[in-house]
Amino acid sequence: MTTRVRPSSKRCAVIGGSGFLGRHLVEKLLERGYSVAVFDIRQSYELPGVTFYQGDLCDKEALRPALKDVPLVFHCASPAPASDDRALFQRVNVQGTCTVIQACTELGVQKLVLTSSASVVYEGADIKNGTEDIPYTAKPMDYYTETKIEQEKLVLQACDKEGGLLTVAIRPHGIFGPRDPQLVPILVDTARRGKMKFIIGDGTNLVDFTFVENVVHGHILAAEHLRPESPLCGKPYHITNDEPIRFWDFMSKVLVGLGYAAPRYHLPYMLVYGLAMLLWLLAMLLRPLVAFKPTFTPMRVALAGTHHYYSCEAAKRDMGYKPLVSLTEGISRTVESYPHLRHGAP
């Protein structure tokens, strides 16, 4: 006879726990007294209280030991948006997420918290104070977004309030903070190549940038408020800093903080967007011959030149969310954490 260990409510697993958001989440969970199993395709650190399981989330047998006897699972793994690899996104974000759901169900996991993205409703047009009832976009701007939509639908539809797996999705936007491998490094690289002199559009467009610790806070609140009778079951929630900022002011603050010049000259949005489309088409056509990745993709240009900020009122109402770190504090902690990216650093 096999005896089933009753999962401790202070035990959880973080799929994607080696990544930027995942590691911040793991650190906060440890601080709050959880013991954590990290499942990731790579191991990027070691910490007391964390057990690492290295494997591909598409492989159910590899996932099983990490999720066994765990009541709560966070799924924040994804290929990087910049990889732009359709087959990889499809395999990991869609098929892999099906595998995660199956493994959770088979192993009796009680709660699954997915890291989705606010970009599931974004199609390049302005979004001002967007709420969670905006429909998924029918015209996703890249493969990453296309598969994040599928992924979110799968997880939310799997919610079973009658004693089965409970699910909720967190939709962050523009996460930044120490150890981010994407936003600040791409920005600095672009500046070092002399390409951050221009403001796309009139520079007044407001967007959300969200400090990583606020995103973590939203995930933990969601997990702790997810119960069969709570409104969270099967729902998505925006988690933001609740301080929309002009896209180009944010970029300038980070650049100037690191010793680079702020962008100054304006370029018409439609001109840059048109050029980005042309470059993207060219890159597609030349792909079999030469691999080149334009910095200014249509998605990035759209994000840089339109309003895209979201309401986090639902998270405030249903889980008592409020941002813990202000934008000013978050930017200064981020800038300080990148001494190697400062202007003139060796």
Ligand SMILES: NC(=O)C1=CN([C@@H]2O[C@H](COP(=O)(O)OP(=O)(O)OC[C@H]3O[C@@H](n4cnc5c(N)ncnc54)[C@H](O)[C@@H]3O)[C@@H](O)[C@H]2O)C=CC1
């Ligand atoms: N960074 C951002 O601005 C935003 C991120 N998100 C979402 O947040 C989540 C975390 O993103 P980041 O921490 O920024 O990315 P990241 O790239 O730092 O972390 C993702 C982690 O997933 C792991 N992973 C990838 N494929 C895997 C596989 N097949 N099996 C196991 N592990 C795998 C990677 O090794 C990595 O450690 C993702 O789901 C992303 O879509 C959502 C909105 C904004």
Ligand SMILES: CC(C)CCC[C@@H](C)[C@H]1CC[C@H]2C3=C(CC[C@]12C)[C@@]1(C)CCC(=O)C[C@@H]1CC3
């Ligand atoms: C070259 C410049 C015009 C822009 C440099 C900064 C960008 C790299 C970032 C600005 C907004 C960011 C963002 C994301 C990635 C990095 C940026 C484009 C996401 C696409 C990451 C994944 C998501 O789910 C949505 C994010 C929106 C904002």
